[in-house]
Amino acid sequence: MSEQAAWQRLQPFVDRVIPRAVKQGLAGLPEKDQTLFLVWSATAEFDNGGFAQFFYNTVGEHSKAAVSAFRRIGAEQVAELLEQAIEIFPDSVVPADLDERNEALGELPESADDRFQELDDQFQSIGSDPVMDQLANYYLDRRDGAA
Numbered sequence: 001m002s003e004q005a006a007w008q009r010l011q012p013f014v015d016r017v018i019p020r021a022v023k024q025g026l027a028g029l030p031e032k033d034q035t036l037f038l039v040w041s042a043t044a045e046f047d048n049g050g051f052a053q054f055f056y057n058t059v060g061e062h063s064k065a066a067v068s069a070f071r072r073i074g075a076e077q078v079a080e081l082l083e084q085a086i087e088i089f090p091d092s093v094v095p096a097d098l099d100e101r102n103e104a105l106g107e108l109p110e111s112a113d114d115r116f117q118e119l120d121d122q123f124q125s126i127g128s129d130p131v132m133d134q135l136a137n138y139y140l141d142r143r144d145g146a147a
Contacts, residue, residue: 006132014040038062038069039135043128050120051085055105061096073138075131081119088112
C-alpha cells in the first residue's frame with residue numbers, strides 16, 4: 001500500500017479523533033484512538049520539520065506516550081529514534097508545558113541541532129510509508145469497536 005493510500009484510508013477517522021483529542025484530552029480516548037492521534041500527529045511533525053518541530057508543537061507534550069504508540073503499531077525503529085530524541089533533553093525529561101518545553105529546547109547546546117538532524121535523517125531513511133501502513137493495519141484492520 002502506498003503512503004497516500006494509507007493516509008487516505010485513515011483520514012476519515014483522523015478527522016473524527018483529532019477534534020475529540022483536542023477537546024477531551026488523550027485520557028478521554030480509547031487506546032486505539034490515542035494511538036491513531038499520536039502516531040499520525042508525530043509522523044506529520046517528523047515529516048514536516050523533524051524531531052525538533054515535534055517538540056516545539058503541542059503534540060510534543062506526549063512524547064513518552066508517542067513512543068509507546070509507535071511500539072503498539074510495530075514501528076520499533078521510529079520508537080527508538082523518538083527515545084533518542086527525548087534523551088537530548090536534560091535528564092531525558094521533556095517538559096509537558098509548551099512554553100517550558102520551548103524554553104528547554106532553546107537552552108539545549110548547539111550540538112543538539114546536529115543530533116536532531118541525525119535523527120531526522122534516520123527517520124527519512126525509514127520514511128513515513130511504512131509507518132502509515134503499520135498504523136492503517138493497526139487501526140483499520142483490527143476492528144475491535146474502539147474506533
